[in-house]
Amino acid sequence: MELNKFILAIITSEPDKVSGGGTPVFISRNIEEQDNIATILARVTEGVIHDLGNGVYILIKH
Template identity: 45%
Template structure:
């Protein structure tokens, strides 16, 4: 099993995230889903919804 790696965060809730990772802000949920889809395809990662308005792109 390879180690998981958090590569990016896409959020509509600016207060929910911070720190030393690429963070993308979106205005609406549709925009958030679109950015997350593109990033996931480019980074070959998977999108996870942590439930507070932030999507994580994780490499498994």
């Protein structure tokens, strides 16, 4: 089985909800900044942003 989906980055406004791991974590001060960082990263990496529903966005390469 080939692994072809990757978490490229985590963008969060609630840093206490993520920790460690090999994925870069981008911490933002508010939702607008979070949205902005996520958009730029998604455009650059050609990934898709998914919302975990707790203030944490993950950027996935499909």
